[in-house]
Amino acid sequence: MARRLIVIRLDIPVDPSSPEAQEWLRGELARPEYQSAKPTWFDLASKAVQDWLASLFQGPGGNAGPVLLLVVVLVIAGLIVTAFFVFGRPRLNRRSALxxxxxxxxxxxxxxxxxxxxxxxxxxxxxxxxxxxxxxxxxxxxxxxxxxxxxxxxxxxxxxxxxxxxxxxxxxxxxxxxxxxxxxxxxxxxxxxxxxxxxxxxxxxxxxxxxxxxxxxxx
Structure with a gap:
């Protein structure tokens, strides 16, 4: 019995620099499932803020100690200033009680x-x-x-x-x-x-x- 060899040719562009391959890639990426997966402006902004905060806490040379200490001091100072404006100076507050x-x-x-x-x-x-x-x-x-x-x-x-x-x-x-x-x-x-x-x-x-x-x- 004679056997026949069937050869299937797949016409897929193998040269990514060719105009046909680039056009095919643009068409593929334009499909809805790819577009919905693209990061929004909010995603990009959030990532930028996270990267900035991470760089602050890392500090020079990767040591977060000085930066953390500065943040704690600033938070405490903010609480003191807030209490001052809300409750006033202690003696004035005693006067106001009367x-x-x-x-x-x-x-x-x-x-x-x-x-x-x-x-x-x-x-x-x-x-x-x-x-x-x-x-x-x-x-x-x-x-x-x-x-x-x-x-x-x-x-x-x-x-x-x-x-x-x-x-x-x-x-x-x-x-x-x-x-x-x-x-x-x-x-x-x-x-x-x-x-x-x-x-x-x-x-x-x-x-x-x-x-x-x-x-x-x-x-």
Whole structure:
């Protein structure tokens, strides 16, 4: 039986530089499945950013230590600056805590120094009711400014005296007497006296000299 040898010729361009091969390659790459696989502009941009960050963290000579340290310092500095703008300086923040506060039945925006000056003016004018009220308020605000005693809305004079006595137990009796003097002129319409005012001034001066090593705010 005679066998026939069948030769199949595959007409595929083998020269990639020929015009026919280049045209065939362009046609092949123009097919939808190849076009959909091409990276988008977002892919290219993301890759560029990733490469840039990688180069930063590698640092010169492949050592990422200095770069990481710089990044940590910058992050901490950013947090500090943000906290400064949000919360303000610590002392100003303590002052702001008094703004809009109802202190013993009245809104109080003044500092302890302001209240002491007001009490002194009232005393010079012989207005002992106002002098006693303002001097007692000065004592409360002064301890609040020093973060020794927290004065919250609704705190009564007696409650303040009890909280302050926890911080300065040696002045417990004097603080209780000061609260009673305030309540008498404020709520019981009792006439204030020069003696009551001077006792409050003396108590205020003693409290100003008190130094607490690690103050714990009495609430």
């Amino acid at each position: 703004e809009g506060r109802s202190l013993f039945g009245a809104d109080e925006l003044r500092t302890a120094a302001d209240l002491r000056a007001s009490a002194e003016r009232a005393a010079r004018a012989g207005d002992w009711v106002l002098a006693v009220e303002e001097q007692f308020r000065a004592i409360a605000v002064a301890l609040d400014e020093r973060t020794l005693v927290r004065v919250t809305p609704g705190t009564t004079a007696t409650e303040f005296a009890q909280r302050a006595a926890l911080v300065v137990p040696d002045e417990r009796e004097a603080l209780g007497g000061a609260a009673r003097s305030f309540d008498e002129v404020r709520y019981l319409d009792r006439p204030g006296t020069e003696s009551a005012f001077q006792q409050l001034v003396a108590l205020d001066q003693r409290l100003q000299r008190v130094r607490i090593a690690a103050p714990a705010v009495a609430r």
